[in-house]
Amino acid sequence: MKVGFIGLGIMGSRMAANLQKAGHELVVYNRTPEKAEDLVKEGATLASSPEEVGRQCRVVFTMLATPEAVEDVALGKDGFLKELPGNSLWVDSSTVNPSFSQRMAQITLKMGHRYLDAPVSGSLMPAQTGQLVFLVGGEAKDVEEVKPLLEVMGKAVQHIGPHGQGASMKMVNNMLFGQIMAAFAEALRLGTSLGLTEEVLCQTLMNGPGGAPFLKMKEQKLLTRDFSAEFPLEWLHKDLHLAGVTAYEQGIALPTLHAAKELYAQAKQAGLGQEDFSAIYQFVNPKK
């Protein structure tokens, strides 16, 4: 049985490669087909449209940057959903807003298929080494069915709850990341202005009770100012935006989220969108 994989960016290319290494036959699609070359060399079939993926698979993974992109490959003119054989399974690992996931689930079910929102915790390195954590929303039996594939790409599969709750958990997860990273950047800014070095600050804060584990993975970037992207700032900004929209839909106020969101918006405006999101430090404390 062939596995479909649509979206071969930073994350998707590495996730698909892990599926391939584990022996799964892939049908892949990416808007810019060059990104599929390595996979094709190793035997993957390159589809010329999402549609063509749909025709050849009963399980399709999507890993795209925005809800709009997901909707387009699934439901657009060349979308794959309408081509799937009955009772297929669509697993969306993109980071999207929960209300979008729920709408996709409804549409997919109405068309006679099954759906899981299965975004991942972890960025480039965990994607490459198969150490992602899947946060999954949907039916338990569908989670069980797809688990062997997920476990090839990740180290853990957490079934959070019904449709949309994988997306919900991912959203709050990224919101927490984004805010901690911004807070850390401001802490470094204040500390260095007071004469402390970035090295001492990183060492003390990262090993202290406020040292969220992901911060250590950013230490070298912060100290060398080499912000090559593991998780691009513009995607983190998009996630904060979706969290803000979701908060509005839910009728709740999240003032510190919005302050962080606008700081990332300023950094994006300043041209840092395609750097790693830890480049928020470059915005807050420009290298002299």
Added chain:
Amino acid sequence: MKVGFIGLGIMGSRMAANLQKAGHELVVYNRTPEKAEDLVKEGATLASSPEEVGRQCRVVFTMLATPEAVEDVALGKDGFLKELPGNSLWVDSSTVNPSFSQRMAQITLKMGHRYLDAPVSGSLMPAQTGQLVFLVGGEAKDVEEVKPLLEVMGKAVQHIGPHGQGASMKMVNNMLFGQIMAAFAEALRLGTSLGLTEEVLCQTLMNGPGGAPFLKMKEQKLLTRDFSAEFPLEWLHKDLHLAGVTAYEQGIALPTLHAAKELYAQAKQAGLGQEDFSAIYQFVNPKK
């Protein structure tokens, strides 16, 4: 040689008790003398004024809530500094702003004494069990001299740099705590509005890459809504305020710090100032 200890609140009372248990003879002072009772029962001398502490000791610890309170016990009408024998050592473990620490250092040196800013990382439980981390600013030889005392109260003594840098490190540390706690509260708020339970959110987020170690210590408070203070919200708010003032003095902008500061200000206004600072969650997501 007697050791002076001024300020017997949540933290100071436990720190002094550890000094006492290790065999040090204490002279203590607290504005409300009742708080000294346990120490006195175990042999401490209760001074009737900071002055009286100064007369009997060559090492004095202070652990107070605000710069104003520190200045008052040190330099006020009944202040201890003027009474100290020559070349004494004042160790201020209060959380104050760096420019204040530097001013205290200058005044103390001019009076022929020595000064260390030695605030602590860790709150009630680490204070009680001697697991604090001291972040120390000042002369290396003074740090060495007082280390045996500090090691009775803490598990680590980090000499950060010259006068004021202990206070600087503490300030950025608390700023990071306060912002992470607020971000976590908002993440819980958004997550629960989407149908996730507080239990699942805490488990997933606290054990994920954004799970700063101190968050786990707050899990029970968040789940039970028993916010009895380990570190009162109004003190955290004060620390964020001092960080904001310091940022102004340094001519730098810290927008997310200020957003968090105002959220805590709202919570304080709503009557949560004397609860633990994790009660920011109660403000962000009032228990129905």
Added chain:
Amino acid sequence: MKVGFIGLGIMGSRMAANLQKAGHELVVYNRTPEKAEDLVKEGATLASSPEEVGRQCRVVFTMLATPEAVEDVALGKDGFLKELPGNSLWVDSSTVNPSFSQRMAQITLKMGHRYLDAPVSGSLMPAQTGQLVFLVGGEAKDVEEVKPLLEVMGKAVQHIGPHGQGASMKMVNNMLFGQIMAAFAEALRLGTSLGLTEEVLCQTLMNGPGGAPFLKMKEQKLLTRDFSAEFPLEWLHKDLHLAGVTAYEQGIALPTLHAAKELYAQAKQAGLGQEDFSAIYQFVNPKK
């Protein structure tokens, strides 16, 4: 020639009444038909659906609370657009986001009709007295055609530019209102905490160089704390939300807008959504 009017809330009911008084025959629709009673008594035809309005008119006004509501009456199952005779004119006076207006314009033109976004500056009282200002986006000749009707409801018609620019101007207008109102509320809060009276503050500030004209219209509400709605807080909050979404679409950062937006979100959460938006003061400075 009959004029269609859909949406008879606080604003729409008064605007329609002015059209009626000027001798225009109306076909009206409102989700809750009771609100049409006065107009019907004076001779208006009550349609049972938007569709029915479409069948009887060549000019249709809409005045609704959200983009979703506008889309529903225009393009939904019972939408009026599909029923209009060729080359009709739809004038949307709702406050919506510019990208929505542009989409509506495109759809309307494709269906062979004409479209104007014509939101209004001014709330209840100007609506009642025909003193609104129309901020119009679209073709100049369409603006000319409908001007006689607009001038019955307003004192001025400003043709801002092409489709969407009426909506754009309205959006920045309301964003400015919302932020000034919030700033004024905080100014009153700080001033009264310092012992100044609300009366003296209002008099001095409203008559000073910062006294935006609309503030004077809110003086009685602020002083009496009677916040009966001229422009409900939840609508202002919606407008700030749409401005935030538009800023994201445009790739720009607007930090103070978002801070104000979240303050209104908190006020809405606190139950003030249906009060006038000046009730932000009640949130910022609760009546003791």
Added chain:
Amino acid sequence: MKVGFIGLGIMGSRMAANLQKAGHELVVYNRTPEKAEDLVKEGATLASSPEEVGRQCRVVFTMLATPEAVEDVALGKDGFLKELPGNSLWVDSSTVNPSFSQRMAQITLKMGHRYLDAPVSGSLMPAQTGQLVFLVGGEAKDVEEVKPLLEVMGKAVQHIGPHGQGASMKMVNNMLFGQIMAAFAEALRLGTSLGLTEEVLCQTLMNGPGGAPFLKMKEQKLLTRDFSAEFPLEWLHKDLHLAGVTAYEQGIALPTLHAAKELYAQAKQAGLGQEDFSAIYQFVNPKK
């Protein structure tokens, strides 16, 4: 009777010149004496220290940038207060925080003199043309006594209340200015991103209900991007900072004030501190 005037910056030099033109004999002091040249040419006595001003006058005006500067000229080593003849009158027109004004009042009274906090509403042009508005705190009889002098420099003298209330009113006044200016800058930013021109936006918004009168005075600066200072951005930022500190002292939360404050802090960091505060627009929407 000679009148003392200390602080001859943008505002002070013009205010002093108006006193001189009205026939008052001045004794002036400024840290950089060059700024006194014009006044001296017209007959003013240049003092070499604040002390020397104190010795020659019974009424002394101060117009300085910060509370620290005020305290220094009044109470420092060369301060004027200790030199004044008994029952003299000190009128501080600087923009300072109310708690500072109250402290100055107490000290002045204890020394046997009288004090008024008399900050002004209005910047360069009103200072030059004698159109300032004085917001005065203190004793009514002292206000009456000094009114003839104030009326030479201003068009109105408002006795707000007891000591500190002039400063309080000025603080909320500037807070409102600063926030409106930032909101207007963001409105222009959003509007121009949507294709509206700065000219149309200024015209529509400044003449609409949100058009605070001072905005019109900034129109040319915004349109020409010539931000030569009438009221420097760094002073406005200082005032917002003092408002934030005062809010902390009063135990109240002002989230939108702080968001605006940090936007100005960013602009100052970007090198715009000595431009007019309307240069916040240059920061929010950099000229391409």
